[in-house]
Amino acid sequence: MSLEEIEHLHLGEKHIRPETEEVNGVLMTKMISDNWEKIWNFQANPDDLLIATYAKAGTTWTQEIVDMIQNDGNVQKCQRANIFDRHPFIEWTLPPPFNSGLDLANKMPSPRTLKTHLPVQLLPPSFWKENSKIIYVARNAKDCLVSYYHFSRMNKMVLDPGTWEEYVETFKAGKVLWGSWYDHVKGWWDAKDQHHILYLFYEDMKEDTKREIQKILKFLEKDISEEVLNKIIYHTSFDVMKQNPMANYTTLPTSIMDHSISPFMRKGMPGDWKNYFTVAQNEEFDKDYQTKMAGSTLTFRTEI
Numbered sequence: 001m002s003l004e005e006i007e008h009l010h011l012g013e014k015h016i017r018p019e020t021e022e023v024n025g026v027l028m029t030k031m032i033s034d035n036w037e038k039i040w041n042f043q044a045n046p047d048d049l050l051i052a053t054y055a056k057a058g059t060t061w062t063q064e065i066v067d068m069i070q071n072d073g074n075v076q077k078c079q080r081a082n083i084f085d086r087h088p089f090i091e092w093t094l095p096p097p098f099n100s101g102l103d104l105a106n107k108m109p110s111p112r113t114l115k116t117h118l119p120v121q122l123l124p125p126s127f128w129k130e131n132s133k134i135i136y137v138a139r140n141a142k143d144c145l146v147s148y149y150h151f152s153r154m155n156k157m158v159l160d161p162g163t164w165e166e167y168v169e170t171f172k173a174g175k176v177l178w179g180s181w182y183d184h185v186k187g188w189w190d191a192k193d194q195h196h197i198l199y200l201f202y203e204d205m206k207e208d209t210k211r212e213i214q215k216i217l218k219f220l221e222k223d224i225s226e227e228v229l230n231k232i233i234y235h236t237s238f239d240v241m242k243q244n245p246m247a248n249y250t251t252l253p254t255s256i257m258d259h260s261i262s263p264f265m266r267k268g269m270p271g272d273w274k275n276y277f278t279v280a281q282n283e284e285f286d287k288d289y290q291t292k293m294a295g296s297t298l299t300f301r302t303e304i
């Protein structure tokens, strides 16, 4: 049973927020934690492609770009299923009878494209052993925070964000699902030169989508015509994806994701954080950021 079929179970309008439990110090849902042995022992294949991100960094956008590349720009083929069924979210665990990411992945024929938000140290080791290709997408902390805050308001499958003021502190402390943004982006950054990882930035994708898609094409060893490339840029633009029910999560029942609270496809712009952070919050955030990111060569743009 797929996630969208939850509607037929008549769960009513109330959906309860998940319980949490840490996995090696990283906050996860209890369902993920209970299933951790299976997740850790997941068998990756050499021809798997993994899209890895911290939550709200541009995962869905990258998924749609990759799917369009793999289907040579055929929009109909990319409409074959919801984005969350096209690309199994490996650690995402739901109560039976719903399909968890592992079930979907294990049923899917190769070559598979998979999604994860796991920090690098929690990635199932078979991905390293099989040398599967990984695209990591990073987005600046402030826009990630704002996006995650609104997503947490509208999506009952993640934790209640509380007030904006509370959420800023929760995010800084890494007490959100999948843990600290700072550790996540640094961990994957440090891993990128030892493994088959293409490390991309949301801000670069927004600034020059064509250039960043070309990086993906090279990484996937794919050649496409200029015409198909332009079609991909158009089909994966924010405005077009926002209208695409197979990519915008609107097929889920409102008891899970309520787009009237905040749409999944919300702003799609770097720099929206300026509409939320007060001057004092921003100063505090920057000070804390310097400490947490000290010693890393990783830099971000918070606007373009």
Ligand SMILES: Nc1ncnc2c1ncn2[C@@H]1O[C@H](COP(=O)(O)OS(=O)(=O)O)[C@@H](OP(=O)(O)O)[C@H]1O
Pocket: 053, 054, 055, 056, 057, 058, 059, 060, 061, 143, 146, 147, 148, 150, 151, 236, 237, 238, 239, 241, 264, 265, 266, 267, 268, 269, 272
């Ligand atoms: N095509 C395109 N172009 C630009 N931006 C886009 C696009 N598709 C999704 N988005 C924005 O990405 C944010 C959602 O991030 P994720 O897809 O990583 O979310 S999730 O973690 O998989 O739930 C969320 O960001 P915010 O708008 O800032 O909330 C989406 O709007």
